Amino acid sequence: xxxxxxxxxxxxxxxxxxxxxxxxxxxxxxxxxxxxxxxxxxxxxxxxxxxxxxxxxxxxxxxxxxxxxxxxxx
Numbered sequence: 001x002x003x004x005x006x007x008x009x010x011x012x013x014x015x016x017x018x019x020x021x022x023x024x025x026x027x028x029x030x031x032x033x034x035x036x037x038x039x040x041x042x043x044x045x046x047x048x049x050x051x052x053x054x055x056x057x058x059x060x061x062x063x064x065x066x067x068x069x070x071x072x073x074x
Contacts, residue, residue, distance in 0.1 A: 004028055005027060005028055005029075006025070006026070006027055006028070007025070007026045007028075008023070008024070008025045008026075009023075009024050010022070010023055010024075011023070011024050011041065011053075019045055020045045020049070021043070022041060022042065022043045022044050022045075022049070022053070023041070023042050023043045024039075024040070024041045025039075025040045025041075025042075026038070026039050026040075037061075039057065039061065041053055041054075041057060
């Protein structure tokens with residue numbers, strides 16, 4: 001982690017094989033009075049793994065956006 005601008009880590013599920021390890025990079029950019037997150041997940045084993053992770057991260061980041069905006073889940 002480069003404080004406070006960049007976080008890079010590998011991603012894998014427990015008991016998976018090494019070729020299924022992927023790479024996540026998150027950049028933290030000052031923007032206006034807040035922080036912009038630039039999120040990149042790469043080096044997927046195949047397109048299905050990429051698409052599955054995209055769905056998961058999209059849901060998580062949308063939930064984070066609602067939380068930070070003070071919205072509650074219905």
